[in-house]
Amino acid sequence: MATASVVVRSRFKEVASALVTAQTRACAEAGRRIAAEARAHMVPGYFYESGASKEQTRYHQASRAEGEVRIGTPYAAYVELGTVHMAARPVLRPAVAAVWPELPRIARAACSAMEGVRLGQTLPPAPAPGEDAGV
Amino acid sequence: MIAVPVAVPYQGDPFTAVGLAERWLFQTLSSDGVMIGLVGNRIFAGVAPEGTAYPLVTFQGATGQDLTTPGYHRVFTTFEYDVHCADRVGSIVGLDRIAARIDTLLHGQGAYQFPSGAYEVSCRRLRIVPLAGQGAGVATRELIQSFELIIQEAGDV
Secondary structure (H helix, E strand, O other): OOOOOOOOOOOOOHHHHHHHHHHHHHHHHHHHHHHHHHHHOOOOOOOOOOHHHHHOOEEEEEEEOOOEEEEEOHHHHHHHHHHHHHHOOOOOOHHHHHHHHHHHHHHHHHHHHOOOHHOOOOOOOOOOOOOOOOO | OOOOOOOOOOOOOOOOOOHHHHHHHHHHHOOOOHHHHHHHOEEOOOOOOOOOOOOOEEEEEEEEEEEEEEOOOOOEEEEEEEEEEEOOOOOOOOEEEEEEEHHHOOOOOOOOOOOOOOEEEEEEEEEEEEEEEEEOOOOEEEEEEEEEEEEEEOOOO
8 A cells, every 4th residue: 555645844933043043134234234334434534533433333233133333432422423513424324324225135135045944954143142243 | 672682594505405404494493482592592503603602502414315216206305414402511591491492393393385385394303312512611411313304395295
């Protein structure tokens, strides 16, 4: 006797896990792009001569779904926002504006890796929370 | 009768989106009686001249971005402007009152039409940031409110 069968198995766990990985990767990619863009805006002159701000502009993966681009110099907020007596020299907000239109593409690219789940592949790991990425 | 000082009219180009945005900001802030009572005529586009008395208000642009259709029709222009108010630490006027008045005047304003009738502006507050400062040896405090301004041709959808 020869029987035939179809195995039905839920892969929800793998898909959910891959989705979390995809969102972390998208978050990290967007953050790194914003950090790179901010550094590119720091042209020498007027607060950016020493290169300290450029050097201390980092993307930090705070959690799986959240990251932070931070300029570590103690005067960064004053330069970004200006004061009533000093013109602002913003770099973070123009960087966000520049990367903003690319977010859907970044998200799609991160999600495309989920196709691997369907094929039963193991996905490369996403950046771990707490990881500091300078580039 | 005491003469109330009136802010110097904003001189920016009225025919560009930047000029429209800044003129609207300036007129809205400087034509309000409560605001005049709080800061007098000390409202400036850009930075305040050296030696200006406190409290005072300034505004500066941070970003600007057009939204265009594939046919290059400009739908609207979005700006982010930082409106600063500053006062000496411990002043009796109260920086919070000035900031609250700025917020009342700007946040949620929509469909304001310029006298030319050609453009509309809408505005909302994005965030507020406090900063400690120092002006001519005086300890000051600033509240910086970032506003998103959208300038579009009147009647455009």
